[in-house]
Amino acid sequence: MAFFRSHVLVCVDPECLARGAHDVIDALQDELVDQGLIDEIQVLETSRIGGCEDGPEMIVYPEGVHYVGFNADDVPFIVEEHFLKGRIVEKFREMPKVVVDEELGPLRPKEVRIVLKNCGYIDPTNIEDYLAVDGYQALGKALFEMTPEQVIEEVKNSGLRGRGGAGFPAGRKWDLTRQVNDFPKYMVCNADEGDPGAFMNRRVLEGDPHSVLEGMIIGAYAVGASYGYVYCRAEYPIAVETFNIAIAQAREFGFLGENILGTDFSFDLEVRVGAGAFVCGEETALIASIMGLRGEPSPRPPFPSVKGVWGKPTNNNNVETYSNVPQIILKGAPWYASMGTERSKGTKTFAVGGNVKKPGLIEVPMGITLREIIFDVAGGMHEGRHFKAVQTGGPMGGCLTEQHLDLPLDYEALTQAGSMMGSGGLVIMDETSCMVDIARFFMDFTQAESCGKCTPCRVGTRRLLELLQKICEGFGEDGDIEKLEELCEEITKNSLCGLGQGAPNPVVSTLKHFRHEYEAHIYEKRCPSKVCRPLIRFEITDPACTGCTVCARNCPVEAISGERRQLHHIDQETCIRCGICVQVCNFNAITVE
């Protein structure tokens, strides 16, 4: 076989042909003959090497240089430069496009990936990709080498706790369901990830569905369940589609259905799609929704492990909990328990959002500090901005401040600090966020999502929201803070489920750490962060204002007046505080007070 030092691949797709790809090939052949290079360089026809938008296109190997947008007349020059002189012709060079995954990039400093290890690396719609990374080996090990009791023991010893937020030990939960002598038993996977800012479950369902499925099947073997439901929210259509593909492939390969892997263990499951109700993430509400009812919570006990779907024993875990299971079975409890703190083992995924340089999904060992997460893993705050607070645990969690930055993160530490692990959303805020506004914002959410079944939550969150709105609008009065505190206590004590019990947390924690901001709103009619519009005013300052008239021309309500090259003026009565003038001013002449 002839040896060529270089190969030139020319795209001959219809678009490139229409732009003269054949002429390019002819010109290349002629020129290579003329230069005496035809025995060293091979020209090949290929299809689609780029987008064909700027064709003709070709790639030169071994360098891998991609040329676009030239024609046959340019060929002699390219041949002379590239093949005779060895210089890349920058004029026609197309730089490789880097696909940036804004959610989950390459491993960041201090990250350890167990749950996310396959996301982005395997094809989630191809079970063979999962099998190639030891997929379903843990299921084989559990079925052939372990009794259900041993599987439960292994999960118990690993220290794995519920990743949905409450942190109940997974092994103990499985044991509870196993102990009940009532059949059939059900497995439920809570994929109703509703916390704003939390999207780790979506990513796992979309990127590595088989890890969740395998964890569920192992769990079903352990507790003795014969059927399962994956309850996924309707906001995640791709996750639903991907998971359904995974189920079909697992059935085909004998990991689901009758006599799994030839044993006498049988288990099957289906995906149930929600219809937009946050409260369905609460397990009793979720079970009601699976049965075709309004997703309203019911008092516990009885717990689902005793009476769940169709009144039968039901084991319910979150997506992330299940996806940890295969590797615990495969690598053993001691391996998993070697990570984390004394009472919280393994890793936790966090969805980092808000005012940081590198938001996105991360997975870190339990016990890491907030400081490490914000400044090492998430790239720190934006230039010139300062860390103010972080909301952990979603809308039912709390705000933590600078004093908590060095707290080792685990379930207990977060609860003690007045927040909670929740599903792992972290909303990081700098000084541009007003804490009263944030509390109002979360209350707006919980108030809307309250299912209405119990009065403390239904009416109480409404009253809380009204008080917060009043304060943000500048009508706060003496005694409002005390009213807020009293309401918070009553709602927490008397609500039926976690939604109501946790709803006051953002108010309680912001009152605790940022009471002065509430006081500034109420007594000084001032928003220190300059967020609450009724409490701020815009002023044009001399001499920064050049009288360019840009602000006056852009003001939607014509509140700005002034002659060209003269200091302009904002009429405070007319101004709607939209802030457009600040954005358009080229001289930073407009201040916010």
Added chain:
Amino acid sequence: MTAPSTERDIPALVRAAIEKHGAKRDALIPILSEVNLALGYIPGEAFKEVRKQLHDPTEGVFVAESQLHALASFYDMLATKPRGEHVIKFCENAPCHVVGGKAVWDTLREKLSLKNGETTPDGKWTLVTTSCIGLCSVGPVVLVDEDLYGNVTPEQIGDILGRYE
């Protein structure tokens, strides 16, 4: 999107949904969702039709029309009023809020002269807020029908809406 009236054969639509999800009590939410997806909302006639086709005491399936309304009023995604040709969903949750979502929301409302949940008089646009769709790392996020827009700024709104003219 509202289907043209010729395609609105509601009995057939309901029949197909029941066949797909099963004639059982716990399939009610998937069945109603299916109707909602096809028509953009659930007309009164569809509730009657679901009951008519599904209620079968001899098979032990009991369905009352009031139960169906109870479901539709509970779940946000089940609409009982017609929606516009294009539905704009704005994510109003905290991660989007702190990265400039409020300005985007204000611009949307201003440009369309709509409040949350309203439809323009010409039936072209419906504006609603949505629960978190989990794309927080590219917030603020706006969904127009099935099209997703991330890292949206107020300046881009005119351009985004223009694509549906």
